[in-house]
Amino acid sequence: MKHIKTLNTRNLKESMKKGGCGECQTSCQSACKTSCTVGNQSCENK
Amino acid sequence: MVHQFKNNGYNIVLDVNSGMIHVVDDLAYDIIEMYETHDRGSIISAMVEKYTKPEYMRLIREQERAAGDDSLTEGEKDFCDDVEALIRQIKEVLEDVEQLKKDGALFSKDIYEEYIRDFKQRSTVVKALCLHIAHDCNLACKYCFAEEGEYKGHRELMSFEVGKKALDFLIKNSGNRKNLEVDFFGGEPLMNWQVVKDLVAYGREQEQLHNKKFRFTLTTNGLLLNDEVMEFVNREMSNVVLSIDGRKEVNDRMRPSRNGKGSYELILPKFQKLADSRNQTNYYVRGTFTHNNLDFSEDVKHLADLGFKQISVEPVVAMPEDSYAITEEDLPKLFEEYDRLAKLMLEYQKEGTDFNFFHFMLDLSGGPCVAKRLSGCGSGTEYLAVTPWGDLYPCHQFVGIPEFLMGNVEEGVKTTDLREEFKQCNVYSKEKCRNCFAKFYCSGGCAANSYKFHNDINVAYDIGCALHMKRVECAIMLKAAAAQE
Known part of the structure; x- marks a missing residue:
């Protein structure tokens, strides 16, 4: 597309198929401890 | 739901419900803004009006008045050619937008509410503990939510026996989860170092027996490293x-030792040595900024210039009566600082001195599933804090608040109604989150902050939200910039 460039992103709807295994890191444990940040976490079940 | 914003010269369109991100030109940006609320004809007219020069618009009107008269001057002919080309481009964009909509990458619907409700009905397992290995600290940080390590209580160190029971409790309640997390937290956990080492040894022994994998982490002020x-x-x-x-000066103002002297000189060489010895990975230098250093991008820059590659600097969470609290009035300045920091990161990348900033990190292609993104941080359910004497709380920030005592490591969780309340706490249980573009990046925010400011874990903390939204925008801009490289 000439006017629109889509970044290489996983469509969240796709992640419903085999998501929710719960093996990923608890968001608060990684660094913050005072906020809740999940966008930067990685999936353990790709 | 679509969120559009401009940052650092990029026009960005985030399709919130699919998570798809589009970097677009000005014309597409404007068309997408009108797409769901205007018909095709009005969009074309509006775009022609915006993207043609005013003197040409006068000509158009004259032409309309002289309908039927085809004696155009050369200039008028050129203009007509330009408008025709523009209309072709507008139609191209409209077709692209329509295609993206069909593909579920633009204007996609929120179909997750039922899914999350079902997901949250699953039986509760515990997968992470924050072990308060020491309710004592050798610093006296002024903003400490743990009140210098004591958490509204008394000084105490966790015994090996209590820690062992905590790990047993975790294994027993973890169901099929293989990866279990234990953070050694305080106060200052190095003040009880032997117990940390003994618990790691015990955990390693137990993981073999139960087919689990412990991920141990440590949060330290560094004095005893x-x-x-x-x-x-x-x-x-x-x-x-x-x-x-x-x-x-920023560190020492808020992080003095008990005798009032600053801690910077004591900890910095140790942190540098440790970061290097870990090959600059799997650690964070983690700071707090307050009303006293709203120019916090300078602090991040300082840490980066010292050689640190993994950096997290976060806003203090403090009540308005605290002199160092972040206020609504501080927000415009802080937004500028996040923008400045994002640009700084791009500059450093070009120079080969790049670093990670925790809150600007986004994993677009391999990030968390939607269940994780919407179901909250897990506090009170899969994540619990354990006091030195073995009491359980929903998370480290609730420790010491009597109504949030959930049980203990021997008897387990006893206040199942409280656990249920935390279990139901998710993006859809929070009115402010429903229509927020950032809901898939913060999963509804921090329950402890909500309670602190609104006495209700389901009412989001507004200043925290505003800053989080800004961070998400900067993070996406950095991805757009990386894609252009």
């Missing part, structure tokens, strides 16, 4: 969080 501690940490801890606020 030495070679022996570093060697152990590098062998056993999957992540370490090293507390330092940035510039010496």
Whole structure:
């Protein structure tokens, strides 16, 4: 597309198929401890 | 739901419900803005009006008046050609937008509410503990939510026996989860170092027996770091969080030792040594900024210039009566600072001195599933804090608040109604989150902050939200910039 460039992103709807295994890191444990940040976490079940 | 914003010269369109991100030109940006609320004809007219020069618009009107008269001057003919080309482009964009909509990458619907409700009905397992290994601290940080380590209580160190029961409790309640997390937290956990080492040894023994994998982490102020501690940490801890606020004067103002002297000079060489010994990975130097250093991008820059590659600097969470609290009036300045920081990161990338900033990190292609993104941080359910004497709380920030006592490591969770309340806490249980573009990046925010400011875990903390939204925008801009490279 000439006017629109889509970044290489996983469509969240796709992640419903085999998501929710719960093996990923608890968001608060990684660094913050005072906020809740999940966008930067990685999936353990790709 | 679509969120559009401009940042650092990029026009960005985030399709919130699919998570798809589009970097677009000005014309597409404007068309997408009108697409769902205007018909095709009005969009074309509006775009022609915006993207043609005013003197040409006068000509158009004259032409309309002289309908039927085809005696155009050369200039008028050129103009007509330009408008025709523009209309072709507008139609191209409209077709692209329509295609993206069909593909579920634009204007996609929120179909997750039922899914999350079902997901949350699953039986509760515990997968992470924050072990308060020491309710004592050798610093006296002014903003400490733990009140210098004591958490509204008394000074106490966790015994090995209590820690062992905590790990047993975790294994027993973890169901099929293989990866279990234990953060050694405080106060200052190095004040009870032998127990940390003994618990790691116990955990390693138990993981073999129960087919589990412990990920141990440590959060420390660094004063007691030495070679022996570093060697152990590098062998056993999957992540370490090293507390330092940035510039010496900033750090020392809020992070003095008990005798009032600053901690910067004491901790910095140790942190540098530890970060290097971990090959600059699997750690964070983690600072807090307050009303006193709203120019916090300078603190991040300072840490980066010292050689640190993994940096997290976060806003203090403090009540308005605290002199150092972040206020609504501070927000415009802080937004500028986040923008400045994002640009700084791009500059450093070009120079080959790049670093990670925790809150700007986004994993677009391999990030968390939607269930994780919407279901909250897990506090009170899969994540619990354990006091030195073995009491359980929903998370480290609730420790010491009597109504949030959930049980203990011997008897387990006893207040199942409280656990249920936390279990139901998710993006859809929070009115403010429903229509927020950032809901898939913060999963509804921090329950402890909500309680602190609104006495209700389901009412989001507004200043925290505003800053989080800004961070998400900057993070996406950085991805757009990286894609252009």
